[in-house]
Amino acid sequence: MRLRDVVRVGASGLVTRPLRVVLSALGIAIGIASMLAVVGISASSRAELDRQLDALGTNLLTVGPGETLFGDTAHLPDDAVAMISRIGPVTSASATATLDASAYRSDLVPEAESGGISVRAARTDLLDTAGVTVAAGAWLNEATAGYPAVVLGSTTAERLGVTAPGADVRVWLGGEWFTVVGILRPSALTPELDMSALVGWPVAEARLGFEGYPTTVYARAEEDAVAAVRDVLAATANPESPSEVEVSRPSDALAAQQATDKALSGLLLGLGGVALLVGGVGVANTMVISVLERRSEIGLRRSMGATRGQVRLQFLAESQLLCVLGGLGGLLLGIAVTSAYAAYQGWITVVPLWASAGGLAATLLIGGVAGLYPAVRAARMSPTEALATP
Incomplete structure (x- = not known):
């Protein structure tokens, strides 16, 4: 299957269950937004402190x-x-x-x-x-x-x-x-x-x-x-x-304050990681239920010549697309939260590029891990077993 076909088949599985997809993607989005907002607000705070120190002198x-x-x-x-x-x-x-x-x-x-x-x-x-x-x-x-x-x-x-x-x-x-x-x-x-x-x-x-x-x-x-x-x-x-x-x-006190802020940011980043993990569990749950509900579809595809690899690839693509949707939404939400808070404090808005790239990489990793078991389970179904399931 070509990449375009894989994306099209994976997207078709998501379109048929919009509410479930939105709720699962929301869990991923909240985790990514939390992590990005923590990093962005922390980076904006440090940029403001550096600006103050440059103006006041160390x-x-x-x-x-x-x-x-x-x-x-x-x-x-x-x-x-x-x-x-x-x-x-x-x-x-x-x-x-x-x-x-x-x-x-x-x-x-x-x-x-x-x-x-x-x-x-x-x-x-x-x-x-x-x-x-x-x-x-x-x-x-x-x-x-x-x-x-x-x-x-x-x-x-x-x-x-x-x-x-x-x-x-x-x-x-x-x-x-x-x-x-x-x-x-x-x-x-x-x-x-x-x-x-x-x-x-x-x-x-x-x-x-x-x-x-x-x-x-x-x-x-x-x-x-x-x-x-x-x-x-x-x-x-x-x-x-x-x-x-x-x-x-005096600037040493500000540097110590910055170190304290970094420690607090690390704690909040950990909480964002937990939220992201919970979102990944939600995606895995969604994909497992999807496999159970679509046994007849899987059996039909297998009986028409689809290989186990193609079925496995289909469900992995669905999982990846679901997480990418949540990841993109989380990036936009995280940037919006960072920009709003920085504007309220009168800071310049700083969203590190590595944080955005890391957020997208995290969603792809979660998509792969969350979709692996459901995809393998779907691929192992024999056509007769799948078609016989009511």
């Missing part, structure tokens, strides 16, 4: 105080930023300091209800180093840093109900009113700034009891020297007690 390092030998919280020297700036490969450095103050929308809110918002003193060159941008208003400058002006992180502004800065928009901070001059965009590398109310270094020293010790120093280094800079940051920031300094690389 060369940001942070320096913070550790603990003393007695378990107390240490502090960085007040000239830590200046000393770090002297490291050759360091291109920029800035700092913030956590203050003993809270920010509220009203002066009537109890002090205990801070909402998790921290107040930080910030240097005017912080944004360039940390890679943060302003969503509305303006950042602190040499003029506003000395006055009761505050810039809110994205989460802080949301929690305080501030939608836009302005001369008449104020927050109660450290026992007095501060005017909101700006709101920051969310930052993946510096999430602590999202939950902060940032005031100028001079006004923090003058009005909020700030002693001048930074609690977090941000440093940008040349891309090829990040590891070398990281090794000397502790000793440079605090030469007297380098063991009391903690150095981290």
Whole structure:
């Protein structure tokens, strides 16, 4: 039999039972769609993370105080930023300091209800180093840093109900009113700034009891020297007690998050594989029932000269066509789900070619395995036995 004849004979067997075919193909489609959606969403998420890292840079390092030998919280020297700036490969450095103050929308809110918002003193060159941008208003400058002006992180502004800065928009901070001059965009590398109310270094020293010790120093280094800079940051920031300094690389946290997402994707991919296996069992069941129902047809074909190989090929073709229909439907459904979710999250849509090709290969494999036993069983029927079956 020619390939065209095999396809035509196999398709004719499916057309006569449309509802059963649709339900069996649906099982395959759900399995393929599940696997493709998991891979596509995971790939889209990683592409978005890579895009963010490319935009923010992986060369940001942070320096913070550790603990003393007695378990107390240490502090960085007040000239830590200046000393770090002297490291050759360091291109920029800035700092913030956590203050003993809270920010509220009203002066009537109890002090205990801070909402998790921290107040930080910030240097005017912080944004360039940390890679943060302003969503509305303006950042602190040499003029506003000395006055009761505050810039809110994205989460802080949301929690305080501030939608836009302005001369008449104020927050109660450290026992007095501060005017909101700006709101920051969310930052993946510096999430602590999202939950902060940032005031100028001079006004923090003058009005909020700030002693001048930074609690977090941000440093940008040349891309090829990040590891070398990281090794000397502790000793440079605090030469007297380098063991009391903690150095981290924010992009490492994002990389760890990506690894966690990969592990979760592997679990979901396994569940998709189970769904695909269940769909394959459904196809096998459909083909076994088809053989039982079509014994007279098989006997007629055998009596008219059809060989066992031709009968076997007919039922294998039906099984393969059934799985291909389900596979194509699953691919379309999986791509649609991935595209919809990526669009909802604001990501670019990425559907790996290997996932699509693997999905189709999986359907062909399932079709072959699911149809093998029914095809062999049909081929073994003798014409007289098949025709004698009512």
